[in-house]
Amino acid sequence: MSMKKLSPYVGWLLLAVALLVLAPAVLSDFRLGLLAKYCCYAIAAVGIGLAWGRGGMLVLGQGLYFGIGAYAMAMHLKLADAGPGGVPDFMALYGDATVPGWWEPLRSGAFAVVVILVLPALVAGLLGLAVFKRRIKGAYFAILSQALAAAFAILLVGQVKTTGGANGLNNFQGFFGYALFDPANKRMLYFIAAGILLVSILAMAWLYRSRFGELLVAVRDGEERVRFLGTDPANVKLAAYVIAAVLASIGGALFVPIAGIVSPDDVGVVASIGLLAGVALGGRASLLGPAVGALLVGYAETSLSEAFPGSWSYFQGALFVLVILLLPGGLAQLLNARRGNSVSSRFLRGVPRGKQAQAELPRSASEAAPEEAAAR
């Protein structure tokens, strides 16, 4: 095995040692809890790396899937806290103190886990089918995915009696029978989150090397060519989008017991784009980049907000501008450049103008618009 083939696994091993050995040894319980939270974001970021970095789909609405997982978990925890037949505290506060029918199945922990894994796949599958099969892509797809997250957040705020509204769901006591105020259980949650993060990165390493991974990159860099070669790009994109959605949902589900709260702010447009910051910083198309970037951005957000309140917006804004403008391959690009392999993808370098503007148009643009360009 050549060095080049080994190197991702070396990086993965380093990350695993840092997360599983080093961090628990040196960090206080409070800091470890924060790191656990970043790990949840990082799990979603790994999915974004697949969809955006490898698949070229700018997923601006991953907050939706993060939120599906988070709310499913939060609803289950609320019901479990209330005990068999009990009513969650906030419902007594806002509503008529009855549990709505669509909450009831979530009393079962097993069902909640099924919802967390299957519901995002269904939603992403349906939306993906509707969008990719009609060859809606590029900015159009980005805008639709963003609007979906926005609509979801607005819906959550509006249904205060069953979703907790703008306050969201919080004040959880237990997690599948483990008391959440116990520091030992919080450490356990950290190890679960870090473990799932590491496993999901390994899964990506395997996916990226598979035939599917190669096809996905091919679709990103030349969708039409893939179509001419006899493969439907829509199916490839759909699969990547669904996997990204499920990863985001898992991240969201773990986020709830770790952060102790989920609110519409965690799922809306701002949160969704926030998830992209780490992916862009670390390197969207690289294996470890999205996860490492998400951890770095999470850490930076906490420490900058502690040191200079209000400064985080400037930093996040500058990060988006500088990284995307000057370092489209993220930090991974720097590492690669040192090793001598430069970024070669059209996706990161860009396509000259003229060829680009019209490539953005969906397919039937050529058949439709029978009138001459009269409106202009």
Added chain:
Amino acid sequence: MDALLAQVFTGVSAGAVLLLIALGLTLTFGQMGVINMAHGEFIMAGAYTAYVVSLVVASTELSLLIALPAGFVIGGLLGLALEASVLRWMYARPLDTLLVTYGVGLVLQQVARDVFGAPAKEVPAPGWLDGSIPILGYDFPLTRLFIIVLAGLCVAALLAVLRFTALGRQIRATVGNRDLAETIGISTRRTDRATFFIGSGLAGVAGVALTLLGSTGPNLGTSYIVQAFLVVVVGGIGHLKGTIVAALGIGLLQAFFAHALTGSVAQVIVFLAIVAFLQVRPQGILSVRTRSLA
């Protein structure tokens, strides 16, 4: 009948706001493929311009009329600055402009928060927009009527510029075929800048208009930008007609569903309707004809 009329009016006025915002977006998206997320912050800048003008100009009767052109210039200059500093390097990667401009928007929001403070500001409406006029037994608030008229004027002015001026011809040529436009001697760089100025300026005008409907805060733009982008997607790129139909259609749909159900459910239904509509016409209501494969 009254209720129906009221909803149509609400819908049209909501559509007019969307139209004002989406006009600039369509222009820049159609011509340069740039998705300007900072457009929302240009709206905010327009609204704060109205606030500052209302502080400087003692007469509330006049301040709105001064604020409108001022908002246009402020928005336009911000757009020019964005184009010259960042976007000109990014034309090869149009999708990435979305995140870059989002970053610029974040910075602008924080600047507004630091300069004007987080609490929302009220801009006094001029006295001649107080009250309402009864039409067919329903009282139309003058402020909303003013916004509808303003949106109409902006569309008319933009159409006139595009159709009758040299700049308009250059813009149309560049949208149609950038390389050919370049070949016949049009400076597409200059045209791009002009388009960006106009498009961003319209955002500023929209911001001034929004001060009539509510208070002005740093997050003003974010609440409108997602819907404005939907208007652009539904309308199709390169045609103003499509944008107009889409803005009014989405405004009306929203108003009707919001009346029948609730505002939050209405947003979700409108979104689903848009996805369903794109199944039928993925290219939007109207789109420039191309021979592009993709």
